[in-house]
Amino acid sequence: MTELMRALVASNVHAKPELCQIPRPQIKPHEVLVAVAAASINPVDHKYRLLHYSLKQVTKYPLTLGNDFSGTVVASGAQVHAFKAGDQVYGRTNHDQMGTFANYLAVDQAAIAKVPTNLSLTEAAAVPLVGLTAYQALAEVLNLQAGQKIFINAGSGGVGTMAIQLAHAQGANVTTTVSERNRQLVTDLGADQVLDYHQVDFATILQNYDAVFDTHGGADTEKGLKILRPGGKLVMIAGLPTTTYAREHRLGKARELAFALASHHTVKLARKQQADYQFLLMHASGQQLQQLTRLIEANKLRPIIDQTYPFAAIQQALTYAGQGHVTGKVVASMI
Secondary structure, three states: OOOEEEEEEEOOOOOOOEEEEEEOOOOOOOEEEEEEEEEEEOHHHHOHHHHHHHOOOOOOOOEEOOOEEEEEEEEEOOOOOOOOOOOEEEEEOOOOOOOOOEOEEEEEHHHEEEOOOOOOHHHHOOOHHHHHHHHHHHHHHOOOOOOOEEEEOOOOEHHHHHHHHHHHHHOOEEEEEEOHHHHHHHHHHOOOEEEEOOOOOHHHOOOOEEEEEEOOOOHHHHHHHHOEEEEEEEEEOOOOOOHHHHHHOOOOHHHHHHHHHHHHHHHHHHHHOOOEEEEOOOOOOHHHHHHHHHHHHOOOOOOOEEEEEEHHHHHHHHHHHHOOOOOEEEEEEOO
């Protein structure tokens, strides 16, 4: 008899996700089966349809939503040697997988790491996607160095709170934007200069920055480019990808053309500023999670949680997170 579990499922690309009973997943030789303890809400959980259409995402329906998690290993495949039943792990699923808004998850061993010893499972669930996004933006794209000046917009969000701490740990000088109520929070996380975005336009007072981490896209991307020094770098995680991204990921000529038209003005401005401009879609990495674990256990990095919800109220959690202005992360308990 097939064992069932609860999951938040979209039956097709147009359907509203609903809580329902589905079969517990079967693991492949390189996967582990995890009893999910908690999962966090991320903007991509609202945008899986956009990924399907604009990024040529391979999506199979019915689709269980959710992208990062923490939990306990209950079974492992024949090729898994680093994890065993009873291990507490956390991670971000691969882009073609998803499925963390469920009681159980089959996940590739390469995408997970053991939970930091100084975090609860609820706290750990708030780390993987935003932590990896910030890590990859700062280390892989910006190659941020000690002493450099970096601007991070929306510093009190999930990605922003992680990026500020990582940049501070790297020895960079950090400027960010928040509302006044979050000034003390981001200062405590390591921000050197804090601007109230209700009161000031950062582009009118900042200049000669080495790096910009743009989490908003749109007008903020162009403003971010204007504050860079010649040779500076901007990485953007919101909005449409660049033509270069479409070409490298073989998204097809039609998407290359569409992204070229959409980003023409921004690319032109980047050239004028002699700046490097890149789009980042983060990737799962258990190895990089281990790097984050070391920083967490050294008390140099910590997750910020705004609200927690029970699994039965996960749709309310999605609604709350989707309204914006969340401080840190929203987490759902799956137990």
